[in-house]
Amino acid sequence: MTTADTPHRAEGWTAAVRRRLDLGRLLPLGGPADGSWIAERAAAAFLRDAVAGAGAVLGTLRIAPAGPHGATEPVVPGPPSALPPGPLRIEADFAATARRPLPATADALRAGLLEAAERLGLAVDEVDLRVTGLLDEEPGRPAPEPAEAHPAEPEGAAAAAAAGVPGVAFHTRALGSPVHSGPGHVRVELATARGQRALDVARAVREAVAAAVEGRPAVAVLVTAVVAPDRG
Incomplete structure (x- = not known):
């Protein structure tokens, strides 16, 4: 390997690591x-698009194991660092207007997220939502990510x-x-x-x-x- 090859190899390795982290x-x-x-990135984008127009704007959205118990070994080797099969939990922040009660908005958002997760095939047992802001106007439907x-x-x-x-x-x-x-x-x-x-x-x-x-x-x-x- 020549000295000129080193930056190109380093750049390729860095890009590969970045792609993995982006997932x-x-x-x-x-x-x-x-x-x-x-x-997770693909699943989160799908969930966001599914609940767009539900009267709320999602902020942070994470999908993680529902708890330390319930995970099982898969029948085949998974990708590096993949989570084992088991129940999942969605955690999300959202902002909404006060035109309807916030608990009602949260219930509708939770139902939409659970339905979208089922449409993917994710075994989601819990959806934890947190209100982080109030909007002056009803949000429009954003363009899909x-x-x-x-x-x-x-x-x-x-x-x-x-x-x-x-x-x-x-x-x-x-x-x-x-x-x-x-x-x-x-x-x-x-x-x-x-x-x-x-x-x-x-x-x-x-x-x-x-x-x-x-x-x-x-x-x-x-x-x-x-x-x-x-x-x-």
């Missing part, structure tokens, strides 16, 4: 038998099989490669199309990839973005 927590989709995860995705062309049997599953928008490479193979297992990284339940798409991908790869390896799926159906 946030890697949250379990479904239960231990589902072998699927979704990036752009998905942070790093599209990659499918290469190999596993990637091609996953790409053919309905609901897969495209492959991504936030963790470095759209397909990671290890002894007896494969991990596939992708974006799902909005309007398709991410967990159902991930389950179908696992089946398709296992059938397409010699030896029927255990398959894990990481969803890093949920995008409009016509994107990509």
Whole structure:
């Protein structure tokens, strides 16, 4: 390696670390038998869009384990530092007008977040909301937050099989490669199309990839973005 190569390698490593941090927590989709995860950033963007126009403006929104108990081992190795399957909790701040009682606004917001989490396949047991401000006027519907995705062309049997599953928008490479193979297992990284339940798409991908790869390896799926159906 020459001296000139060093800055380029350092820049590549820094970009890779930044992409990983931008994903946030890697949250379990479904239960231990589902072998699927979704990036917190992707899930939070979907939840925000789902409750936009509910008469409140969300501030900070985090998704975390609901408590120290209830987590179980997944059936396949997950992505590095991924959370084990178990119940989740949504924590969010919001601002709203006083035109209707704040508890009623909070109840509507909580119901919307729970419904949106179910549409993804997140096992959310709790939603903790905190009022952080009052608005003078009803908020308008904000533009959807752009998905942070790093599209990659499918290469190999596993990637091609996953790409053919309905609901897969495209492959991504936030963790470095759209397909990671290890002894007896494969991990596939992708974006799902909005309007398709991410967990159902991930389950179908696992089946398709296992059938397409010699030896029927255990398959894990990481969803890093949920995008409009016509994107990509």
